[in-house]
Amino acid sequence: MRIGYARVSTQEQNLDLQTQALEGAGCERVFSDTASGARANRPGLQEALSHAREGDALVVWKLDRLGRSVKGLVDLVQQLEKRRVDFASLTDAIDTTTPAGRFFFHVMASLAQMERELIAERTRAGLEAARRLGRTGGRPRKMTPKKVESAKALLAGGTPPRDVAESLGISVPTLYRWLPATGSDR
Numbered sequence: 001m002r003i004g005y006a007r008v009s010t011q012e013q014n015l016d017l018q019t020q021a022l023e024g025a026g027c028e029r030v031f032s033d034t035a036s037g038a039r040a041n042r043p044g045l046q047e048a049l050s051h052a053r054e055g056d057a058l059v060v061w062k063l064d065r066l067g068r069s070v071k072g073l074v075d076l077v078q079q080l081e082k083r084r085v086d087f088a089s090l091t092d093a094i095d096t097t098t099p100a101g102r103f104f105f106h107v108m109a110s111l112a113q114m115e116r117e118l119i120a121e122r123t124r125a126g127l128e129a130a131r132r133l134g135r136t137g138g139r140p141r142k143m144t145p146k147k148v149e150s151a152k153a154l155l156a157g158g159t160p161p162r163d164v165a166e167s168l169g170i171s172v173p174t175l176y177r178w179l180p181a182t183g184s185d186r
Helices: 016-024 043-051 070-082 099-132 145-156 161-168 172-178
Strands: 002-008 029-034 057-060 086-089
Touching: 002 016, 002 043, 016 029, 029 043, 070 086, 070 099, 086 099, 145 161, 145 172, 161 172
Parallel strands: 002 029, 002 057, 057 086
Antiparallel strands: none
């Protein structure tokens, strides 16, 4: 039996392309996950592996859908080999039933890891370039310079910190992060 496994990383992504390709390749059952490939706990993959029996084949649409590191991919395929379960990747044309397929698997796994590392490297370089230009990523800060001045004025006027935080729409810890309490405030 051919058992399919499909994975997307986020809820916004769609599994349709992968599941249709797997069903078209003769997979009788298709299991899926919506999770990062780096996560160890992927229920769909665990279920697919638990259904695989000797003589079956685990089929994925693309090698990177199965795992994120060469070591993880190689370990998984070795685990499958010990159980006498074959492995196939449709878009990478990998089929471990042949020596050439096993060799090609190792080459493609290495290339997939290199591609991920290059993407991460480019992302880091882009973020660093943006920082040099004065841009920062992330969520906008709750405390603006205007809110800091308002908080100082309210606290100086005797308004309790809890009321100041509430009026500014922030938490008390955020208030104290921006305006630490002095010894005389306590």
